[in-house]
Amino acid sequence: MIYRISHIxxxxxxxxxxxxxxxxITYASPNDYHPVTGEPKCMDCHTPDRRYxxxxxxxxxxxxxxxxxxxxxxxxxxxxxxxxxxxxxQETVEKRQKSGSKKSGTESERKDMVLVPAGEFTMGSNDWxxxxxxxxxxxxxxxxxxKYEVTNxxxxxxxxxxxxxxxxxxxxxKIPAGRENHPVVYVSWFDADAYCRWTGxxxxxxxEWEKAARGTDKRAFPWGDKFRRENANTPQLGKExxxxxxxxxxxxxxxxxYDMAGNVWEWTxxxxxxxxxxxxxxxxxxxxxxxxxxxxxxxxxYYRCGISAPTxxxxxxxxxxxxNNFGFRCAK
Numbered sequence: 001m002i003y004r005i006s007h008i009x010x011x012x013x014x015x016x017x018x019x020x021x022x023x024x025i026t027y028a029s030p031n032d033y034h035p036v037t038g039e040p041k042c043m044d045c046h047t048p049d050r051r052y053x054x055x056x057x058x059x060x061x062x063x064x065x066x067x068x069x070x071x072x073x074x075x076x077x078x079x080x081x082x083x084x085x086x087x088x089x090q091e092t093v094e095k096r097q098k099s100g101s102k103k104s105g106t107e108s109e110r111k112d113m114v115l116v117p118a119g120e121f122t123m124g125s126n127d128w129x130x131x132x133x134x135x136x137x138x139x140x141x142x143x144x145x146x147k148y149e150v151t152n153x154x155x156x157x158x159x160x161x162x163x164x165x166x167x168x169x170x171x172x173x174k175i176p177a178g179r180e181n182h183p184v185v186y187v188s189w190f191d192a193d194a195y196c197r198w199t200g201x202x203x204x205x206x207x208e209w210e211k212a213a214r215g216t217d218k219r220a221f222p223w224g225d226k227f228r229r230e231n232a233n234t235p236q237l238g239k240e241x242x243x244x245x246x247x248x249x250x251x252x253x254x255x256x257x258y259d260m261a262g263n264v265w266e267w268t269x270x271x272x273x274x275x276x277x278x279x280x281x282x283x284x285x286x287x288x289x290x291x292x293x294x295x296x297x298x299x300x301x302y303y304r305c306g307i308s309a310p311t312x313x314x315x316x317x318x319x320x321x322x323x324n325n326f327g328f329r330c331a332k
Contacts, residue, residue, distance in 0.1 A: 110144055113332065114212075114255050118142040121211045122218045123275070125312040130280035131272075132312050138207050145204055145212045146329035148245040148258050149183035149266065150195065152176075158195050168322070181244040183264045183327040189290045189319035192267045192328035203269040204331035206314065209293050213261075214311035215254030221311060222253035222260045232262035233297045234309050242297055242325075261309035264327035265292040265299070272316035289316035296325035 123138040152175040159166045159173065166173045167186040187195075189203075196202050204212070213222050221227060229236040231251035233243045246258045253260050260266075272289040274282070292315055295308035308315070317326075 110332070112147050113144040114147050114257055116140075116143055116145060116208070116212050116255050119216065121214070121216045123207060123210055123312070125220075125310070128310065128312060130278070131274070131282060132314050133280075134275060134277050136276055138211075140205075140207050140211055143204075143208055144332040145208065145255075145257060146201075146331070147256065149264060149327050149329050150192075151181050151245055152184045153180040155184040155187070155195060158198055162194075162198055164191075164194065169324075179242075182242045183245055183259070185242065185264060185324045185327055186322045187267075187327060188322050189267045189317075191322075193269070196328075196330040199330060201330035201332045203267055203328065206268045206270045206291050206293065208331050209260075209266065209268050210311055212255055212257050213253050213294070217254075219254075219311065221309060222257070223251055227307065227309070232259070232295075232309060234262040234295055234307060235297065235299060236307065237262070237297075239297055260294050260311070262295050263297060264294075264325050265296045265308075265315075266294045267292055267319075267326065267328040272314075284316060288318075290319045291316050292326060298325045 118139075118141050120137050120139045122135055124133050124135045126133050126135045156166075156175055158164060167184065169176065169186055193203055214220075219225055221231070223231050227236075228250075231248050233239055233247065242263055245263070247263075248258065251261060252258055268291045270291050271287045272284060272291050274280070274285050293313070295310075295313065299308040
């Protein structure tokens with residue numbers, strides 16, 4: 001009996017810090033978001049001397065503190081779309097071996113690519129999460145990048161030709177009905193890398209991706225500086241699903257690249273590393289996580305922390321992650 005009472009007392013003592021934390025939680029309000037862009041004013045509270053480095057490898061982040069009701073709707077969505085990091089290193093090696101036969105690089109392959117000229121542009125931002133700064137000048141060589149995100153139809157050709165494992169949600173190796181022209185999802189970084197190499201291309205670097213998205217005038221979104229919900233498939237549009245690639249003519253980047261804001265997050269080739277001059281410590285820096293860009297139809301809005309579509313926004317994930325809002329495009 002004494003043991004049981006002691007055990008209960010011990011468990012209560014473990015919960016005490018949680019009760020103290022809840023007593024000091026300050027919930028976000030509608031006034032905590034920029035009225036035009038929807039950007040969060042998180043930095044008013046999350047200053048360097050406090051906990052402000054958001055860990056995107058966890059599930060609940062902002063929502064666990066800033067949403068007092070943590071709605072049933074969120075919980076239902078979250079349960080359907082949790083990420084899946086399921087593939088072993090051996091499986092990855094086998095996949096790379098299977099993808100060894102590449103398509104030849106021809107001019108016809110570039111018909112759905114656009115040329116981004118060589119030169120300098122402004123990368124990053126001083127007004128966003130610390131990991132996206134500081135703003136700095138970056139030069140890139142000329143390169144081609146896919147005009148559209150890789151579709152289910154194109155990925156199916158790769159799967160059939162290279163003997164590659166199809167996405168888990170393709171029952172019987174069949175594309176879900178009516179989604180041939182939607183971006184392929186449930187693809188890991190390794191899957192995306194294998195596809196691009198098979199086509200004779202590669203995943204774009206972060207710098208290549210950002211220049212293709214924002215051009216040289218430092219714009220916040222592919223179409224300009226003001227967020228417009230009708231220009232991209234972000235949560236603000238309310239579709240709650242992917243859409244056919246190229247659906248937003250007014251959402252094109254300065255070089256004519258579609259869907260670089262919303263629809264699906266896009267894998268890049270780079271590890272998550274600090275930008276030159278970034279002095280913000282982050283334990284996630286290093287060769288552990290790959291960077292994804294562009295936001296999606298399902299992103300940070302569900303965590304009540306604004307939008308993820310700005311051209312300079314960067315987040316990181318385990319390269320084995322697969323979910324229904326991660327896709328990619330290739331560069332050359």
